[in-house]
Amino acid sequence: MSTAGYSSVSAQGLPEGFKKGELAAEPSAEMIEAGKRVYFTKCVWCHGVDGAGDGPGADRLWPRPRNFNQGTFKIRHTASGELPLFDAKKPIPGQNDLFETVTHGLPGSAMPPWEGILSEEQRQQVLSFVTTQLVKDRKFTDKQSESQTVLQLADLKPKPATDESKKRGGELIVEKKCVECHGMEGRGDGNAFNLKDDWGFSIQPANWHKCWNFRGSRQDPYNVSNIFRTFSTGVNGTPMPSFADNTSVDERWDIANFVNSLCERDPLGNPLPIDPLTDKPKINFVIPSDMVEGEIPTDLEHEAWKKAPKRYVAMGGQITHKPRNFVNRLDDIWVRSLYNDKHIVYLLEWDDRTKSVAEGKLPWAPTQVNIDIKEQDPKTGEEGSIAAQQNNYAVYNDAIAIETAVKWKELPAPIKPRYLFGTNEQFPVDIVKWEADGSLRAFKGTGWDKDFEERDNYEEAMKLLKAEWKNGRWYVMIQRPVGNKKDQDYDEDTFFEVGQYIPTVFFAWDGHNGDAGRKMAVSAFYYTFMNPPVPQETYIYPVVIAVGVVLLEGWVLTRRSNKKKGKTL
Amino acid sequence: MKALMSLGALIGVAGLLLLGGMIFDVVPSTTVRLVEGYMPIQLLLEVACYVIGFTGLSYMMNAMGMALPRFWQGIGFWIFLMVYLKYRVYPPIPFSVRAMYGTVGLVTVFMWVSANEEDWKKFKQPIMNVLDAQTGMNRLLRYVYLVLIPILIGGFSFNAMMPKSEEPIELRTVHPAPPASTKVHGKTYTLQTSQNPYRVNPEGKYDQEFSNANIVEQGMGRLMKPNANPWDEKNQGYLKYVREGGEIFFQNCHFCHGDNLNGRGLHAFAFNPIPANFTDPGTIAQLQETFIFWRVSKGGIGLPNEGFPWASVMPPWEQHLTVDEIWKVVLFEYWHTGYYPRTWDYEAKHDGQYDSEGRDHRGCSLRSGVSVYCGIFVGFSARTS
Numbered sequence: 001m002s003t004a005g006y007s008s009v010s011a012q013g014l015p016e017g018f019k020k021g022e023l024a025a026e027p028s029a030e031m032i033e034a035g036k037r038v039y040f041t042k043c044v045w046c047h048g049v050d051g052a053g054d055g056p057g058a059d060r061l062w063p064r065p066r067n068f069n070q071g072t073f074k075i076r077h078t079a080s081g082e083l084p085l086f087d088a089k090k091p092i093p094g095q096n097d098l099f100e101t102v103t104h105g106l107p108g109s110a111m112p113p114w115e116g117i118l119s120e121e122q123r124q125q126v127l128s129f130v131t132t133q134l135v136k137d138r139k140f141t142d143k144q145s146e147s148q149t150v151l152q153l154a155d156l157k158p159k160p161a162t163d164e165s166k167k168r169g170g171e172l173i174v175e176k177k178c179v180e181c182h183g184m185e186g187r188g189d190g191n192a193f194n195l196k197d198d199w200g201f202s203i204q205p206a207n208w209h210k211c212w213n214f215r216g217s218r219q220d221p222y223n224v225s226n227i228f229r230t231f232s233t234g235v236n237g238t239p240m241p242s243f244a245d246n247t248s249v250d251e252r253w254d255i256a257n258f259v260n261s262l263c264e265r266d267p268l269g270n271p272l273p274i275d276p277l278t279d280k281p282k283i284n285f286v287i288p289s290d291m292v293e294g295e296i297p298t299d300l301e302h303e304a305w306k307k308a309p310k311r312y313v314a315m316g317g318q319i320t321h322k323p324r325n326f327v328n329r330l331d332d333i334w335v336r337s338l339y340n341d342k343h344i345v346y347l348l349e350w351d352d353r354t355k356s357v358a359e360g361k362l363p364w365a366p367t368q369v370n371i372d373i374k375e376q377d378p379k380t381g382e383e384g385s386i387a388a389q390q391n392n393y394a395v396y397n398d399a400i401a402i403e404t405a406v407k408w409k410e411l412p413a414p415i416k417p418r419y420l421f422g423t424n425e426q427f428p429v430d431i432v433k434w435e436a437d438g439s440l441r442a443f444k445g446t447g448w449d450k451d452f453e454e455r456d457n458y459e460e461a462m463k464l465l466k467a468e469w470k471n472g473r474w475y476v477m478i479q480r481p482v483g484n485k486k487d488q489d490y491d492e493d494t495f496f497e498v499g500q501y502i503p504t505v506f507f508a509w510d511g512h513n514g515d516a517g518r519k520m521a522v523s524a525f526y527y528t529f530m531n532p533p534v535p536q537e538t539y540i541y542p543v544v545i546a547v548g549v550v551l552l553e554g555w556v557l558t559r560r561s562n563k564k565k566g567k568t569l
Numbered sequence: 570m571k572a573l574m575s576l577g578a579l580i581g582v583a584g585l586l587l588l589g590g591m592i593f594d595v596v597p598s599t600t601v602r603l604v605e606g607y608m609p610i611q612l613l614l615e616v617a618c619y620v621i622g623f624t625g626l627s628y629m630m631n632a633m634g635m636a637l638p639r640f641w642q643g644i645g646f647w648i649f650l651m652v653y654l655k656y657r658v659y660p661p662i663p664f665s666v667r668a669m670y671g672t673v674g675l676v677t678v679f680m681w682v683s684a685n686e687e688d689w690k691k692f693k694q695p696i697m698n699v700l701d702a703q704t705g706m707n708r709l710l711r712y713v714y715l716v717l718i719p720i721l722i723g724g725f726s727f728n729a730m731m732p733k734s735e736e737p738i739e740l741r742t743v744h745p746a747p748p749a750s751t752k753v754h755g756k757t758y759t760l761q762t763s764q765n766p767y768r769v770n771p772e773g774k775y776d777q778e779f780s781n782a783n784i785v786e787q788g789m790g791r792l793m794k795p796n797a798n799p800w801d802e803k804n805q806g807y808l809k810y811v812r813e814g815g816e817i818f819f820q821n822c823h824f825c826h827g828d829n830l831n832g833r834g835l836h837a838f839a840f841n842p843i844p845a846n847f848t849d850p851g852t853i854a855q856l857q858e859t860f861i862f863w864r865v866s867k868g869g870i871g872l873p874n875e876g877f878p879w880a881s882v883m884p885p886w887e888q889h890l891t892v893d894e895i896w897k898v899v900l901f902e903y904w905h906t907g908y909y910p911r912t913w914d915y916e917a918k919h920d921g922q923y924d925s926e927g928r929d930h931r932g933c934s935l936r937s938g939v940s941v942y943c944g945i946f947v948g949f950s951a952r953t954s
Contacts, residue, residue: 037798038790038792040798041791041793042828044800045815049800056817057823059820109835110834110835111828112828112833115604118789119789119790122790220599275838276603277660277833278837279838280838285736286734286736314838314839316824316838316839316840319821320868331839448870523839524839524841524882525841529734531732531734532732534731539727542723542724546722547719549718549723556700560700564701
């Protein structure tokens, strides 16, 4: 493992920040037996009867459930290649790696936090079972073959995240070749497309801008110590190595500070509020659109765009209608909007590790909804399974679409049109779709299984102001008319009215993931809200009210003093 | 007594400091973390602590001769209530509901301060003192109030009139009345008479008691009974079908409804309303198996008119699953949550709780549905756009 000769290696041959630890004692037989009961109630469904990560749910998950047999665990305090810390008898809080994983889950994967569901004792029991019975190739208590070199995270105080430290970190991630996999802007788009884990399954490098998806975030995503730990110990079973041997503790803090600084923050630079129920940023379902005078700027650096509120739009896989998208790679979009008297513009930004443009013509018409892409059978490794197909899909176009309700004012309260492609002829939706081949089309949707109707001449009214893929992120700016009764077709066009809540849904496709047709990512219903200019009454009435209150005060005081003097009105 | 009360006062001060600290970010807002599953009991305990704390505080201040006037006690309590509801309770309560609680709280405070003539006089006294302005201090206060009150009220009304883009609140009926029968894969099922064909004993006969004896145990963790492991190869009947249902669940449903059937699946964060939480006693525990069969088969699209808005992404599972698979999934959901399905027999015996069409099975759901305040809205829906 660690070799002498590096400046960061201490006298005992241990990397800086690490100390030798003792192997934990074997859990009691009762604990193991009790843990079996927990395992076969809760865990077996994904991790499988033998803990080989091949339960019934496994093949439709990505990242896949852990195969326990080899004793390879990702999130640890121990040196690269070593077993994680787990002590059923004398746990050290915060350092009982496997217990922490079960407690907090692995965000960004299907492993949920079990705190509040299983008691602390039950979590210890199930881990006693897993570490003794399901880890088959190694033994947690075998002093001959196992050692523990423990990162002393509790004793290492984080270095303040000064500009200097972050700057040095920014230089180090180039020097240490982090950018080769994680990409120039850290969006996980480096030379990473064909990365595989120890079992040959496709994996992708972390996107540093979405720290809430870090597996090791321990439900505390903006905590720099988690990044420091992962960087120091590496991620076993993946190409992510430990950097403990060739970086000093000080350098590791610089890198961790830099990586942490990349995670999305609000305009003031504060961490985004995280929803404790989902461990993702809190969602605001209203997308405000600010008014601008004259032309809407196309430059991202323009003052108006910088001031426009940016909304996090959560995206989930479309898993309700065939073909279903179990393995969804686009989990959020950032949306901003501006409008003027004629147009409304959406600026959509989302991270996609691969720029995908279909080679040649696609085998179906753009309007076709019921297209024939096979839905995967859940059988590992076999032809047609997700595991076998990942990274081998025919490449389609990356794409994004905005769906808005038509005649939304007439929808009987509180109806919204059906979520996916509209309800019927009576309550259709207006869909604007951009594809990476540069096309921008307008469709009318009348139901989840109905082919779109192309709205031929409407395309001339729209404009693609920007479409650029840079370092793992798409920037697309779409302009469309706000609509009015004079020029547009009331029956198939959304009229955007100032000060109203217009139901809006977003769809996104990742071309390298085989996304096409209904195999896509979807958002919930959001609302586009065009902020109205402040009406004059807003300034007048409060003054009138205040004056009224003064008069009232005068009346009360007069009355009181009269009463005291014995006079009555 | 005194020692007890000073302990109470200590709790009160510590609680208030902690709450204030967490609101103003002096200490991390996760210092006392609300944990899902414990949350309601946590909040109840907290409120109990505050009640003890306030009692202790008031007693101690009395004993020290600096008793807080009734006037300020009332106002202080009301402010505490509003602050607690706004900043502490999670998921956040919408303003309209907080306003309701606030009004109820205000009425309670008034009832308390006006319980008898003497109390009421004590309560009024500070107001009267300021109005009469007999002392220099009170005269100063009177002028301050004279200026401050119009400014505050004007400010509030300005704030209220500024155009805002707050999320419209949507309420919906989560358990709409089911139809009398439903047609799935060409066969008609009468909801009142249908039974889950897999709720059977090892001999293959419908056996409610046998299945009820083999579901998971209620209590922390909801673990299976020690000798009722669905993964036991020797199983026949109920437990065998539970396992098959679980396999289907973990290939199709857990993405939204979650590994623990609590509505917190991998994709759940993106959806609104969030997927149903089957471990909540207000969902499947309240319903008949046939109702679940109907909802699973027909999905969000199959909801009747009263099930508006149609924002649900629940698909009609008859598109993906066979009738047998649907029944098995339903079987698994009851096994895994440890709930007994309601049965028509039961209804007949306990006449009056539910009518024959199940029309009382109503509830409502906000995105983060907290059933406590949800109940207020049952029966009406609002559109705020």
